[in-house]
Amino acid sequence: MNLNQIMTLLPLIILASFAMGILLIGAFAKNAKGTSTIGYIALASMVFVFLSLFLFVGKGKMAFGSMMRMDVYSIFFNLVFVVIGVLTILASISYVKITGIHSGEYYALILFSMIGMMLMASSTNLVMLFISLEMMSIPIYIMAGFLRNDDRSIEASMKYFLLGAFASGFFLYGLTLIYISTGATSYQAIANFIAGTQRWNLSKLIWVGIAFITIGFGFKVAAFPFHAWTPDVYEGAPTSVTAYMATGVKAAAFAALVRIFFSVFSPFQHDWTSIMWLIAVLTMTVGNFTALVQKNVKRMLAYSSIAHAGYLLVAFVAGNAMGRSSILFYLLAYAFMNIGAFTILMVMAKKNDYHEDLDSFAGLGFKYPLTALAMSVFMFSMAGIPPTAGFIGKFYIFSAAVKSHDYWLAVIGVLNSAVSVYYYLRVVVYMYFKEPEEEIPTYRFSAPTVFSIVLAVWGVLQLGILPGDILNIARHSIMALM
Amino acid sequence: MIPVQLYFVVSAILFVIGVIGALTRRNAIVVFMSIEMMLNAVNLTLIAASSYLHSIDGVMFVFFVMTVAAAEAAVGLAIFLMMYRKKDTIKLDEFNLLKG
Numbered sequence: 115m116n117l118n119q120i121m122t123l124l125p126l127i128i129l130a131s132f133a134m135g136i137l138l139i140g141a142f143a144k145n146a147k148g149t150s151t152i153g154y155i156a157l158a159s160m161v162f163v164f165l166s167l168f169l170f171v172g173k174g175k176m177a178f179g180s181m182m183r184m185d186v187y188s189i190f191f192n193l194v195f196v197v198i199g200v201l202t203i204l205a206s207i208s209y210v211k212i213t214g215i216h217s218g219e220y221y222a223l224i225l226f227s228m229i230g231m232m233l234m235a236s237s238t239n240l241v242m243l244f245i246s247l248e249m250m251s252i253p254i255y256i257m258a259g260f261l262r263n264d265d266r267s268i269e270a271s272m273k274y275f276l277l278g279a280f281a282s283g284f285f286l287y288g289l290t291l292i293y294i295s296t297g298a299t300s301y302q303a304i305a306n307f308i309a310g311t312q313r314w315n316l317s318k319l320i321w322v323g324i325a326f327i328t329i330g331f332g333f334k335v336a337a338f339p340f341h342a343w344t345p346d347v348y349e350g351a352p353t354s355v356t357a358y359m360a361t362g363v364k365a366a367a368f369a370a371l372v373r374i375f376f377s378v379f380s381p382f383q384h385d386w387t388s389i390m391w392l393i394a395v396l397t398m399t400v401g402n403f404t405a406l407v408q409k410n411v412k413r414m415l416a417y418s419s420i421a422h423a424g425y426l427l428v429a430f431v432a433g434n435a436m437g438r439s440s441i442l443f444y445l446l447a448y449a450f451m452n453i454g455a456f457t458i459l460m461v462m463a464k465k466n467d468y469h470e471d472l473d474s475f476a477g478l479g480f481k482y483p484l485t486a487l488a489m490s491v492f493m494f495s496m497a498g499i500p501p502t503a504g505f506i507g508k509f510y511i512f513s514a515a516v517k518s519h520d521y522w523l524a525v526i527g528v529l530n531s532a533v534s535v536y537y538y539l540r541v542v543v544y545m546y547f548k549e550p551e552e553e554i555p556t557y558r559f560s561a562p563t564v565f566s567i568v569l570a571v572w573g574v575l576q577l578g579i580l581p582g583d584i585l586n587i588a589r590h591s592i593m594a595l596m
Numbered sequence: 597m598i599p600v601q602l603y604f605v606v607s608a609i610l611f612v613i614g615v616i617g618a619l620t621r622r623n624a625i626v627v628f629m630s631i632e633m634m635l636n637a638v639n640l641t642l643i644a645a646s647s648y649l650h651s652i653d654g655v656m657f658v659f660f661v662m663t664v665a666a667a668e669a670a671v672g673l674a675i676f677l678m679m680y681r682k683k684d685t686i687k688l689d690e691f692n693l694l695k696g
Contacts, residue, residue: 276618299653
């Protein structure tokens with residue numbers, strides 16, 4: 115391994131060294147103060163990773179024997195992961211204090227799973243794809259069960275682990291079938307094999323393989339009909355972990371999905387588009403209509419995350435350059451608005467009483483006007499109301515669908531979006547137009563939490579009012595993929 | 597000489613047995629064992645494919661799959677232990693707080 119390769123892997127090396135260092139420090143700092151110090155160390159690692167990413171812009175270097183590629187596409191996703199990491203760690207610092215998670219391993223696991231996410235966005239080999247998927251998932255199985263005294267957290271961890279392992283079995287079988295039918299594991303070699311073989315000479319097993327890896331990805335992004343675990347796991351896991359996995363895992367899975375389907379399986383685009391069309395429509399519809407009847411805001415956000423996976427799949431089905439770059443843009447926008455909304459829930463959490471139901475929001479606008487304002491911004495953004503990031507993201511996704519002449523998909527998407535306005539605005543209505551039934555408890559705002567909320571609001575408005583730069587970067591990133 | 601296709605058939609059958617076990621059993625450990633069986637069925641496929649295609653990639657893949665399965669087992673058993681400490685059972689039906 116020469117210096118050049120080490121430089122390519124610098125972001126991953128920084129993350130891994132910080133994560134292992136945190137594990138060592140965590141063994142000696144078992145109290146609340148030590149844990150928040152470790153939180154700041156984890157935050158510092160994000161800054162270093164952020165800076166190291168700029169060393170590679172436009173390089174497109176390979177590493178690990180061409181098993182991964184640091185191109186502009188993976189750098190865009192790495193930036194999204196850094197945003198997710200910064201927002202989650204900032205919000206976690208006071209949340210872990212409230213819930214009594216006094217262990218530095220929490221932050222180490224966040225960094226470890228982020229290594230998996232980064233590898234997943236840049237992997238160009240089936241072996242690397244599988245390992246990175248597991249590197250991302252295994253720390254999150256543990257993190258979902260971090261509240262060891264909370265029955266719901268244990269149940270969430272168990273469900274996520276069993277279903278995740280089950281889905282990765284299918285995913286692995288799919289990768290194997292693709293290997294059998296093409297004789298290669300690297301994306302480039304598989305793409306060459308497919309391009310050089312007549313369609314009817316290809317082994318039928320490749321279709322089964324593609325179907326199986328679709329199951330694996332569908333599970334990770336919470337697409338219908340593999341979404342059943344989502345509400346339970348998102349509700350039971352600690353809120354900071356929910357925010358992290360709702361955005362991070364989804365972004366990583368979409369990064370790998372777009373890379374493999376548009377660079378390797380693009381000759382079959384017509385075949386998988388019809389299946390994905392159905393999955394996209396059902397994912398949006400099921401997510402939105404089930405979210406309508408939820409009384410628990412955290413569970414409502416879990417169903418809304420299924421719906422958002424549906425919108426992203428709409429862009430995936432559209433499949434043109436615009437659709438692909440809007441996936442990237444929407445994932446970044448989703449990171450800001452979703453983690454922001456979960457941070458508000460983290461502020462409201464008390465030990466043994468998490469204040470997650472809709473009634474806890476009643477009258478919040480009078481006692482805590484700024485918090486309510488921030489929550490309204492996030493809700494408006496998720497509902498897709500201008501001038502927020504969610505509006506621009508949805509606008510580009512649906513125009514991509516129209517551009518590929520899939521008018522029905524665009525119509526169904528817009529109707530779904532209209533349905534979702536009901537349950538997002540219900541939170542706003544509760545905050546401003548409903549008298550609280552009991553006294554609103556005093557919520558404490560620590561500096562990192564406030565900074566996280568401000569950052570999320572800034573991100574939502576920045577992407578909503580001046581989206582041009584990020585859209586351009588997303589477009590360039592997609593070009594690097596081809 | 598046993599034809600290589602038979603290995604594919606056997607491992608596909610093992611995989612299906614694993615899937616059925618994971619879906620029908622209600623004990624966490626047994627469900628996890630079924631999932632491990634799915635992974636090992638894939639390992640068998642990979643080794644057979646490697647010899648069929650005369651390529652080393654499949655054998656290399658198997659080592660990584662075994663490593664990942666070991667890591668998964670460590671995490672899974674820790675989670676089951678946590679469940680057992682809480683409720684004195686690892687029957688999946690006893691864990692039903694989250695629904696709706």
